[in-house]
Amino acid sequence: MNARIIKDKAATAILWASMILVGLVLAGIILFLISKGWSAISWDFLTQPPRNQMTEGGILTPLVGTLQLVVVSMAFAFPVGVFTAVYLVEYARDDAFTRLLRLAVRSLAGVPSVVYGLFGLSFFVIFLKIGASLLSAGLTLGCLALPVIVGASESALMAVPQDYRDASYAMGATRWQTIRKVVLPAAFPSIITGAILSVGRVAGETAPIIFTGAAFFAPNIAKSLFDQIMALPYHILVLATAGTNIDKTRPIQYGTALVLLALVLGVTLIGVIWRAHLRSRSRSLK
Numbered sequence: 001m002n003a004r005i006i007k008d009k010a011a012t013a014i015l016w017a018s019m020i021l022v023g024l025v026l027a028g029i030i031l032f033l034i035s036k037g038w039s040a041i042s043w044d045f046l047t048q049p050p051r052n053q054m055t056e057g058g059i060l061t062p063l064v065g066t067l068q069l070v071v072v073s074m075a076f077a078f079p080v081g082v083f084t085a086v087y088l089v090e091y092a093r094d095d096a097f098t099r100l101l102r103l104a105v106r107s108l109a110g111v112p113s114v115v116y117g118l119f120g121l122s123f124f125v126i127f128l129k130i131g132a133s134l135l136s137a138g139l140t141l142g143c144l145a146l147p148v149i150v151g152a153s154e155s156a157l158m159a160v161p162q163d164y165r166d167a168s169y170a171m172g173a174t175r176w177q178t179i180r181k182v183v184l185p186a187a188f189p190s191i192i193t194g195a196i197l198s199v200g201r202v203a204g205e206t207a208p209i210i211f212t213g214a215a216f217f218a219p220n221i222a223k224s225l226f227d228q229i230m231a232l233p234y235h236i237l238v239l240a241t242a243g244t245n246i247d248k249t250r251p252i253q254y255g256t257a258l259v260l261l262a263l264v265l266g267v268t269l270i271g272v273i274w275r276a277h278l279r280s281r282s283r284s285l286k
Contacts, residue, residue, distance in 0.1 A: 033258040037256075040252055046058055046063065047060055053245075054238070055248050059259060061218055065214075066231045066263070072134060073142040074145070075138075077149055081149030088154055106151065108147040116140055120208055120211060125211070133212075136213050140211075145202050152194025156188075159187065209231055217230070
């Protein structure tokens with residue numbers, strides 16, 4: 001058999017094996033959490049706050065707190081990330097400053113989350129005097145999400161054919177009109193990918209919010225940006241390491257982890273469906 005064919009088949013087999021391995025790992029995690037946490041899942045579990053020193057009740061407060069964190073962080077990170085990508089692709093010159101800026105953005109993606117937490121504590125909580133709150137935690141998580149959104153948005157904008165821009169300019173449109181009416185709509189389905197990845201990471205982070213706004217226990221849902229909040233990942237950590245009765249709350253721990261995983265997967269699925277819808281609609285308009 002030709003050596004080239006053997007190499008091709010070997011590469012294909014390795015790729016398939018890698019995909020199957022990842023699928024098995026994900027399936028194993030899901031099945032493990034279902035087996036351990038399904039008994040805790042109920043309507044009351046989702047709609048009641050923790051009570052009796054968090055050994056009873058549900059997860060309403062941390063569940064809503066997690067959703068609030070996602071909304072605040074994305075409200076900050078998504079527009080800032082997209083506008084940064086627009087500047088880098090459409091306005092910035094290819095000089096040393098731009099290359100340094102791109103390098104800085106890529107480097108931020110590898111910074112440990114605990115460092116973001118310390119930054120949020122120093123800047124938002126202490127320097128800006130916002131205090132430990134939903135706003136401080138959300139802005140910190142927004143900073144964490146920025147590199148992913150900028151990178152995905154930049155790639156999406158660069159993938160838009162130059163012919164689109166040239167045709168718009170030929171019709172008398174300004175640069176901003178071209179970006180707003182032509183480039184961004186064409187790139188938006190791919191930009192959503194970065195937002196989806198960011199939501200998944202933001203929802204599951206613990207270290208940044210410990211320093212900036214997460215509460216060990218909060219009896220009520222935060223009604224202000226300046227209130228402290230409970231969040232699912234920190235709630236799991238508290239129950240597993242610092243709870244009043246760790247063994248008794250074991251089903252609650254696994255149930256909370258299962259809800260968090262379902263939340264992340266659900267948001268991802270919705271985002272994928274929305275992206276596919278946007279792409280199909282853009283194709284139909286061509």
